Amino acid sequence: MKDFEPGLAPYLSIRVSLKFAVILILFVVFYVSLPPKEALAQDAVTPVEAGESIPPVQVTKDSGDSATSSVLKFVYGKSxxxxxxxxxxxxxxxxxxxxIAHNNCFGLVYNSFSVGxxxxxxxxxxxxxxxxxxxxAYHGFGLDYFAGVLYGYKGKLATVSGVPFRNSFLFKHNFNPILSLDTWYELTDHIQLQxxxxxxxxxxxxKYNF
Known part of the structure; x- marks a missing residue:
């Protein structure tokens, strides 16, 4: 499909992209706000027998470093x-x-990198x-992200309405950045719907998993 519709298309595309970004940010905030399992276990109330002294309460200094570390760990993801x-x-x-267009996308995935x-x-x-x-990854469902480069558009993405930052150097040449979200469901141990x-x-x- 070569033709792209003018008019409200760029604004609709940006709105859809923003919705995905907001959902992802909200999930990250919720994820990092959850206390670790170790903290929950330590917070469990232990009964004190008669005559036994109560240990002093240990106050730990709350720091934004742990939250930042959790966010970076989440964004880095897993293999x-x-x-x-x-x-x-x-x-x-x-x-x-x-x-529906037949893009015939085919790629190999190895060590958390894909070429195709x-x-x-x-x-x-x-x-x-x-x-x-x-x-x-939860009960057979999952969310991944792809980040890398494309080669082969020959600067034509700069002419497509709705492409973010299309007027910048990022899309005026043959190498272009790509960032995408991928949702999947495991049908079997080897077959995923993508x-x-x-x-x-x-x-x-x-995707066929080895």
């Missing part, structure tokens, strides 16, 4: 499993038709190299 990433289908969020290729919206071969980190969101594009497919 992901090696495997093969297959995302053959995509939708552009700002087009009216919402027709896909057909971009201008029907040209594009390559990517990203780091993948896991933020959440939905990846990056500004203006949603990709879907599977």
């Amino acid at each position: 992901v499993r090696d495997g093969i990433l297959i995302l053959p289908y995509g939708i552009h969020t700002q087009t009216k038709s919402k027709s 290729t896909f057909i971009n919206s201008f029907h040209e071969r594009t390559w990517y190299l990203v780091a993948i980190r896991n933020l959440i 939905v990846t969101y990056t500004p203006l594009v949603v990709l879907g497919g599977i």
Whole structure:
């Protein structure tokens, strides 16, 4: 799909991106505000027998360093499993038709890095190299993020309405940054359903874990 709709599309795309960012920030704040399990165990009330002296209360100095450390630890995330990433289908969020494009995205994941290729919206071969980190994994569901570079757009992203910072040097050349969120669900120990969101594009497919 080569054509991009004008009008309100850039503002709608930015609003969607901001919603994702707000949700992620709220989750980080909630996550780091939870006391660790060790602290909960220490706070448990132990009964004092008759005649036994009560130990003095130890007051610890609360510091913002621990909160900062928790945020950085959360953002850094955890490593992901090696495997093969297959995302053959995509939708552009700002087009009216919402027709499905065959991007044929294929990549290899090793040691929390992924390298792969896909057909971009201008029907040209594009390559990517990203780091993948896991933020959440709970009862078969998960949330990862991809951060890295694209090669192959030849500066054409600078002409697409709705791309954040499209008028900067970031998108006027053949190397461009990429940051995306990836949600997944484990069907089996080896098969994951994948939905990846990056500004203006949603990709879907599977990942085969080794």
